[in-house]
Amino acid sequence: MWLRPIPEPDARVPGHMDVLLPRRSHQPPALNWREALFNPLTLTLVFAALIASVIGTAWAQDGTPGQASIPSVLLKWTPLLAQGFGYNILISVLSMAVGTLLGVLLGILQVSPVFVIRKFAWLVxxxxxxxxxLVLLFYAILLIPFQVTIFGVTMPFPGWLKAVIGLSLPVMAYMSEYVRGAIQSVPSGQWESAESLGFSRGQTMRMVILPQTVKRILPNWMNLYAVLTMATPLVSIIGVDDIMGYTRSALSAEGRPDVLxxxxxxxxxxxxxxxxPISLMTSRLERRYSVKL
Amino acid sequence: MAMTDVKWTADQPIVSLKDVRKSYGSVPVLNGISLDIMKGEVICIIGPSGSGKSTLIRCINALNDIQGGSILVEGLEVHDPKLDKLALRKKVGMVFQQYNLFPHKTALQNVMMAPVKVLKENPAEVEKRARELIRKVRLEGKENSYPGELSGGQQQRVAIARSLAMRPDIMLFDEVTAALDPETVKEVLVTIKDLAAEGMTCILVTHEMGFAREVADHIYFTDKGVIVEHGPPAGFFANPTDPRTRQFLSQVL
Amino acid sequence: METVETFFQWLRQSYGIKITIGYDAWDRAQFLAGLWTTVKLSVLSIIFSLIVGVIGAFAQGSKYLILRAPIGIFVTFFRNTPPLVQLYFFFFALGSVLRVTTETGGSAPMVSAFSWAVISLSLFAGALNTEIFRSGIEAVPKSTLEASESLGFTRFQTYLYVVLPLALRISLPSLGTNLVNLVKTTSLAYAIAVPELLYAAAQIWSEQLNVREMMTVLLLTYILLVAVLVWILGRWEKALRIPGYGV
Known part of the structure; x- marks a missing residue:
């Protein structure tokens, strides 16, 4: 009733029954019906339908003379929204770049042989x-000065740059955890064999260990990017231009409750x-790589 | 349901298969299997991998369905859509290759769970019986251990006790020693032998030829979904008639 | 109490560190009220998001497409859109429709900002919980279900006694991460003027002009909240641990 029917095991494979292994060994299930239902095509269709229905009802209600129809209102503001969305993407890309770089460094420090460094990196x-x-964003926006003076040249520190820094901090922390986990998952034999070949610790890390962690980190990294992108509208709260801020300006300019x-x-x-699409690619990658973990 | 129950008497086969057919998609696995088992009999089904042995006994317990023929268990038509599954489960116990204990329950709880929750029996009485069963499978002292803390052989014996707690008339054993370490195989086989000696009707799928020869009343050799040859163990192992049986036995003995 | 106040006064006078909630009763009351609102917001959202998750996972395991499809669309949509925009959608867009006429003839919102925050956060976290529970349920080995079937358990009994207890344990680590994120996300309620922790802190620092101090207090308070939740989850996980099973 609640469960899907239990599929019959493949009789051709000897020892076909599932083994009750510790949970880490379970492979993620193949999500076939989901794939069938939620491929990009069907979803695009669903949302085309959704938008069409919004527009459709709007046409039907379009009885008040002198008022523009809702689709034409949406269309009118689309260039502005597109510009705002462009800022969101720009902020997400920059934050991701800064956060990834800092996060990898912090993650490496987390496995440092020096206790104090390790603990400090962990604490950060x-x-x-x-x-x-949102609190980190406030932190960045309110505590970073409006301008900085380097070599006598005073440069303004614009809000969007502060937002990038504010958003890159959590990205850094998540990356740091992913990197630490991935480094620790590389079998210790790799360290030992590299050491026996005369590699220094730094060389081993750079040439042997880190390349092996990429596959493991990649799905997490992509997921983190999607999460970051969905966090970018927060910058509107601290007054940085983005799609959300523009939307609210557009709405107050229209002053029509039916457009909300x-x-x-x-x-x-x-x-x-x-x-x-990013989350689709992420789950594909996860499934592909999980077999080898 | 009560009607069919009454019809069966102990002089009739307790399990009766007639021309059972089954396929997975276009791959046939059972191509017309017929066999009768009397009460108290112990039969072993042997054969190469993929010959349909496991599917056969899973069909007897209605874990797999069939596409043709009929299976009667104590007069119950197993694949009748109107069958009361619980009536069948009460008569037939099953032990799996991978034990399949409930990992979040102790050995004792695993044994007690079905009688208490499914049959709604008095927990105090069930506990008494469960402790006896655990003693019977020689695991006294392990009542409060979780499956993860037991060896494969010990888990398998808990699984046998768990099935016996439902007081079945027939026990199915699906390659129950195949996943075990060689040193623990024996303790499980001894448990099954004790059961057989008490007169339990047992159907075993096994690769343990020595054990089959020792414990079985009747051996069935299956290949490619049909019974190729069958007979009492003495004759079966001494003078196999079919070339496929001979080839198989020469490989495994 | 007085010694504490003296200490914070001394901090201010000697070092200029203005932790006003340490010596100003008004600020402290405001801050504690904000903290209490955040706790309420968190607890309610956690409870409702768990309910949404359990029901969602139940529905996703159904063999009926009519049940599965809407849940699938809900989960996919809420997982892939910004929680802040969802919150705005509920509060500004739906809130503008759901209004009641008051006795005096005016128009008042039917649902308060606090309630909208709970609804929005519960649905967002609930969508994630649905996925977490679903994969937990799917990770229960099929052969364990067969064993319970062959012991005569019905589908529902199997679900209750075998699938749920195991799925819960499998889900717990991801569930914990998600609930921690949910507590952090309650700060979004600031955007619709729910007087929670961030809102209260912002009120204080804009009056007292002690951004640096208040900000630090605020961050530490959130980390303390998260630590409490992590501790509770850890206790829970320990209580549910099966000896010899899992990692």
């Missing part, structure tokens, strides 16, 4: 991993269309 990681993203629902749905769809 835990601190930024457990602090809310379609407009917010429209923005949600923008993000969905960008983030969903």
């Amino acid at each position: 990681t835990q601190f930024f991993r457990n602090a809310p993203w 629902i379609p407009m917010y749905l429209y923005v949600l769809c923008w993000f969905f269309i960008y983030c969903y």
Whole structure:
């Protein structure tokens, strides 16, 4: 009733029955029906239908003379929203780059042979991993000065750059954890054989260990990027230009309550269309790599 | 249901298969299997991998369905869609290759769970019986151990006790020693031998030829979904008539 | 209490560190009220998100497409859109429709900002919980289910006594991560003026101009909250541990 029918085991394979292994050994299930139902094509169709229905009802209600129809309102603001969304993407890419770089370094420090460094890196990681993203954004926006003076040249420190820094902090912390986990998952024999071949610790890390961690980190890294992208509208709260801020300006310029629902749905769809393919690719990669773990 | 129950008497076969057919998609696994088992008999089904042995006994317990023929267990038509599955499960106990104990329950809880939850029996009485069964499979002292803390052989004996707690008339053993370490195989086989000696009707799928010869009343050799040859163990092992049987026995003995 | 206040006064006078909640009763009350709101928001959202997750996972295991498909779309959509935009959608868009006429003839929102935050956060975290529970259920070996079937358990009994206890244990680590994230995400309620921790802190620092101090207090408070949750989850995990099973 609640469970899907239990498939019959393949009789051609000897010893076909599942072994009750510790949970780590379970391979993720092949999500066939989901794949059939939620491939990019069907979803695009679903959301095309959704948007069409919004637009459709809007046409039907379009009885008030002198008022623009809802689709034409959405269309009118689309260039502005696109520009705003461009900022979101830009902020996400920059934060990801900065956060990844810092995170890899911090992750390597987390497995340092020096106790103090290890503990310090761990503390920094835990601190930024457990602090809310929005609070970190406030931290960056309010505590970084408006301008910096380097070699006598005063440069302004714009809000969007502060936002990039604020968002890169949690990215750094998550990356640090992924890198640490992945490094520790490489069998110790790799260290030993590299050492016996005369590699230094740094060389071993760079040439032997880190390349092996890439496969393991990649799905997490992509997922983190999607999460980061979905966090970018937070910058609107601290007054940095983005799609959410533009949307709210557009809504107050229109001053029409009937535009609210379609407009917010429209923005949600923008993000969905960008983030969903990333999460699809992530789960594909996870499934492909999980066999080898 | 009560009607069919009444019809069966102890002088009739307790399990009766007639022309059983089954395939997975286009791959046939059972190509018309017929056999009768009397109460108290111990039969062993042997044969090469993929010959349909496991599928056969899983069909007797309705874990797999069939596409043709019929299976009667104490007069119950196993693949009748209207069959009360619980009535069948009460009569037939099954032990699996991978033990399949519930990992979140202790040995004692594993044995007690089905009688208490399924048959709604009095927990105090069930516990008494469960402790006896655990003693019977020679695991006294392990009542409160979790499956993860027991060896394969010990887990398998708990699984046997768990099935026996439902007081079945027939026990199915599906390659129960195949996943065990060689040194623990014996303790499980001894448990099964004790059961057979008490008169339990047993159907075993096994690769242990020595054990089959010792314990079975009747041996069935299957290959490619049919019974190639069968007979009492003495004659079966001494003078196999079919070339396929001979080839198989020469490989495994 | 007085010694504590003296200490914070001394901090301010000697070093200029203005931790006003240490000596100003008004600020402290405001901050503690914010903390209490965040705790309420977290606990309610955790409870509802777990309910959403269990029901969602049940429905996703159904053999009926009509049940599976809407849950699948809900999970996919909520997992792949920003929680802040979801919150705005609920509060500004749906909230503008769901209004009641008051006795005086005016119009008032039917659902408070706090409630919208709970609803929005529960659905967001619930979508993730659905996925977590579902994969936990699927990780229970089929052969264990066969064993319970052959012992005469019905599908529902199997679910209750075998699948759920095992799935819960398998899901627990991911569930913990998600619930920790949920507590962190409650700070989004700031955006719709729910007077939670961040909101209270921001009020204080804009009045007292002690951003640096308040910010640090705020971060430490959140980390403390998360630590408490992690501790509870750890206790729970320990209580559910099966000897000899799992890693």
